[in-house]
Amino acid sequence: MDNLFEIRDLTIDFPLRAGTVRAVNHVDLDIPRGKITALVGESGSGKSTLATALIRLIPVPGKIVSGQIWYRDKNVLEMSNEELNKYRWEKVSMVFQAAQNSLNPVMTIKDQFLETIQIHSDYYDEEESLEKVAKLLDYVHLDAGRVLKAYPHELSGGMKQRVMIALALLLDPEMIILDEPTTALDVITQDYIFSILKHIHEEKGITMLLLTHDIAVVAKVAERMGVMYAGHLVEIGEVRDIFYNAMHPYTKQLLQAAPSLLDELKERNLITGFPLNPYNPTKGCPFYPRCMDSKEICKQQKPPITNVGTKHKVMCHQYI
Amino acid sequence: MDKLLMELKNVEMYFFQKRGIFSPKISIGAVMGINMHINEGEITALVGESGGGKTTIANIITGLLKPTNGEVLFRGKNIYEMNRTEFKEYRHSVQLVQQDSYAALNPVRTIEHSLVGPILSRKIVKNRKEAIQKAKEALLRVELSPPEIFLEKYPHQLSGGQRQRILLARAILMNPSLIVADEPVSMIDVSLRIAILNLMSRLNREMNIAFLYITHDLATARYIAQNGSIYVLYLGKIVESGKTRIVLERPVHPYLQALLSAVPIPDPDIEARKRKLPIKSIDISFTTKLPTGCRFHPRCPYADEKCSKEEPQLVPIEGRLCACHYAESIPEWRYLE
Numbered sequence: 001m002d003n004l005f006e007i008r009d010l011t012i013d014f015p016l017r018a019g020t021v022r023a024v025n026h027v028d029l030d031i032p033r034g035k036i037t038a039l040v041g042e043s044g045s046g047k048s049t050l051a052t053a054l055i056r057l058i059p060v061p062g063k064i065v066s067g068q069i070w071y072r073d074k075n076v077l078e079m080s081n082e083e084l085n086k087y088r089w090e091k092v093s094m095v096f097q098a099a100q101n102s103l104n105p106v107m108t109i110k111d112q113f114l115e116t117i118q119i120h121s122d123y124y125d126e127e128e129s130l131e132k133v134a135k136l137l138d139y140v141h142l143d144a145g146r147v148l149k150a151y152p153h154e155l156s157g158g159m160k161q162r163v164m165i166a167l168a169l170l171l172d173p174e175m176i177i178l179d180e181p182t183t184a185l186d187v188i189t190q191d192y193i194f195s196i197l198k199h200i201h202e203e204k205g206i207t208m209l210l211l212t213h214d215i216a217v218v219a220k221v222a223e224r225m226g227v228m229y230a231g232h233l234v235e236i237g238e239v240r241d242i243f244y245n246a247m248h249p250y251t252k253q254l255l256q257a258a259p260s261l262l263d264e265l266k267e268r269n270l271i272t273g274f275p276l277n278p279y280n281p282t283k284g285c286p287f288y289p290r291c292m293d294s295k296e297i298c299k300q301q302k303p304p305i306t307n308v309g310t311k312h313k314v315m316c317h318q319y320i
Numbered sequence: 321m322d323k324l325l326m327e328l329k330n331v332e333m334y335f336f337q338k339r340g341i342f343s344p345k346i347s348i349g350a351v352m353g354i355n356m357h358i359n360e361g362e363i364t365a366l367v368g369e370s371g372g373g374k375t376t377i378a379n380i381i382t383g384l385l386k387p388t389n390g391e392v393l394f395r396g397k398n399i400y401e402m403n404r405t406e407f408k409e410y411r412h413s414v415q416l417v418q419q420d421s422y423a424a425l426n427p428v429r430t431i432e433h434s435l436v437g438p439i440l441s442r443k444i445v446k447n448r449k450e451a452i453q454k455a456k457e458a459l460l461r462v463e464l465s466p467p468e469i470f471l472e473k474y475p476h477q478l479s480g481g482q483r484q485r486i487l488l489a490r491a492i493l494m495n496p497s498l499i500v501a502d503e504p505v506s507m508i509d510v511s512l513r514i515a516i517l518n519l520m521s522r523l524n525r526e527m528n529i530a531f532l533y534i535t536h537d538l539a540t541a542r543y544i545a546q547n548g549s550i551y552v553l554y555l556g557k558i559v560e561s562g563k564t565r566i567v568l569e570r571p572v573h574p575y576l577q578a579l580l581s582a583v584p585i586p587d588p589d590i591e592a593r594k595r596k597l598p599i600k601s602i603d604i605s606f607t608t609k610l611p612t613g614c615r616f617h618p619r620c621p622y623a624d625e626k627c628s629k630e631e632p633q634l635v636p637i638e639g640r641l642c643a644c645h646y647a648e649s650i651p652e653w654r655y656l657e
Contacts, residue, residue: 042509043480157370186369186536191582191597213509216539216584220591239588257511259543261583262590262655 004175004207005031005054010067012049012058021278023049023062025231025286028305031175036201036208038218038239040254041228044278047211048097050228051177053077054209055088090120093168094177095161102164103152109163110148116170136166140196158189162196169200175207182217194221215258219243224311227251230278230286237312247314249291285317293318322359324396325498325530326381326414329355331390333376350376351556354390355634357549358498363524363531365545365564367538367579368553374534377553378502381532382416383407412442415491419503421483425475431486432471435459439493458489462519481512485519492523498530499523505540517544538583542568552576555615562640570652572642574598574620577653585655593656614645622646 012024024046039047052058069076113133118124134144140162168176182190226236235248246252285298303317331354351373368374379385392399394410418424435455445451459467462485491499505513545564552560560573578599600619617623634641
């Protein structure tokens with residue numbers, strides 16, 4: 001498996017007034033080239049923070065405390081500003097959560113596309129650029145004639161989201177990061193957006209990193225998936241291995257917590273217990289207070305990462 | 321025998337838009353021809369896409385919006401013919417829980433203030449001490465414990481799920497007979513939704529409160545309204561309605577079938593085998609220019625000329641109501657290839 005990114009020992013802290021929150025906790029993660037990898041976790045699990053580190057856009061006051069992010073033979077965390085400008089949006093782009101609000105409300109869609117191209121090119125030709133933009137819009141099933149002259153508020157949520165995807169593809173990046181790309185969109189639009197993403201992936205071979213709290217969406221789209229809890233990567237593997245052979249107690253609970261259209265209608269079980277206090281990290285396993293299988297050692301010691309199958313790893317004392 | 325709590329009879333809502341001094345006002349029909357029954361103690365789901373009219377109906381049912389035409393009946397009486405006392409009673413009896421819990425709470429007031437204010441102003445209790453006691457009981461009912469801690473907090477100090485529970489607490493303090501919940505879990509992580517849904521089920525059973533659960537997510541609608549009814553809304557019109565089990569077991573209307581196909585299932589093998597969505601184009605027509613005839617016809621894979629000319633009416637078929645010219649011949653919906 002050829003990796004596009006290799007994240008090693010990444011730790012990101014947020015020093016806040018009430019204390020320091022460790023949003024990402026010594027995470028090792030490989031992102032294979034040409035595949036769709038999903039990162040699953042609840043809000044606050046650290047997945048968005050980790051993703052923003054990939055393009056060095058961690059929100060203030062986040063600080064990288066340790067680790068490297070290897071992209072080819074370069075450490076992204078050590079890139080100069082010049083290198084970053086050639087890297088961001090050209091090699092890796094991102095569609096942010098509620099991306100619909102990322103569009104400039106006082107510029108037409110056309111101007112926003114053209115501006116992006118202008119900033120990144122040494123040589124800029126308006127006609128050529130417009131042709132490229134029209135093709136991209138067509139790709140995401142938008143009517144260029146109508147959309148280009150519109151302002152963001154004239155488009156529906158689903159249309160704006162597709163504009164953001166087109167913008168992310170504009171400079172032919174190697175990877176797109178999508179952070180909850182279909183939140184606030186209804187189910188038919190969501191289905192459509194994902195089929196567009198799959199189509200793009202199949203045709204262009206773009207690597208994708210999908211961040212979501214909805215595991216049903218992962219089943220639909222991803223090939224590999226990682227599960228994050230309290231800043232830790234607790235399990236990672238091929239999607240089928242995780243769904244049919246989940247190892248980590250949190251993963252198991254997560255899988256059965258989502259209501260499905262096809263299941264029997266009995267009352268489902270919720271994940272018991274309370275999440276960790278983020279200001280008071282534990283020296284043991286972060287899932288200990290909510291784990292049904294926990295033992296004394298789980299309280300005292302953080303579990304190491306163990307291999308449990310082909311390309312399947314889990315962070316749990318049960319599997320050592 | 322089911323006792324009727326609320327009824328909408330031929331309700332229509334038009335919004336008027338000025339176009340200029342010399343142009344006539346154009347009317348945007350947000351919802352048309354709505355007939356709904358909500359029974360005491362029952363959970364009813366109202367399902368539809370964004371922009372389809374769901375929130376308009378929520379506002380009409382809670383008395384926040386007066387419909388352009390039609391009747392809104394509470395316990396058999398038209399709410400716009402009620403005297404002040406009756407109307408007040410109705411407004412207390414029908415509570416609204418909004419989608420955005422953060423926007424629904426005063427950010428500069430503690431939870432105590434938000435909960436105690438309404439009970440005091442409605443004079444349900446004699447004094448502030450009793451009001452606080454009632455507020456604590458409500459917090460325990462919505463599983464927020466210890467209640468003292470939550471009374472002191474400000475909305476921004478709570479998680480989305482906790483805020484949603486506070487909105488439910490605020491609603492039950494009014495001793496309602498109906499809670500209208502508008503997308504109550506769409507802003508909460510999928511893995512945490514079940515907890516809120518189970519809570520609503522519990523409140524329904526223990527306190528005999530009816531719920532109108534408004535959503536675009538069929539999986540949660542099916543779960544929570546499993547013993548009640550479902551109404552499917554498309555561009556302001558009901559296209560299918562009936563008992564949830566009957567409707568979702570054998571969906572008839574092509575729009576409903578498309579909605580069901582679009583819901584992702586947390587199972588990779590099943591997802592890999594799924595059929596493509598049985599729908600033609602994706603972009604909904606903007607509501608100022610509604611399609612002629614059946615509103616769904618531009619996207620419907622079974623539509624023909626008749627569908628573009630004549631609007632179908634809701635007719636009984638297979639134990640539910642469906643508005644489709646070809647309801648009898650729409651193929652049975654299957655999830656997989």
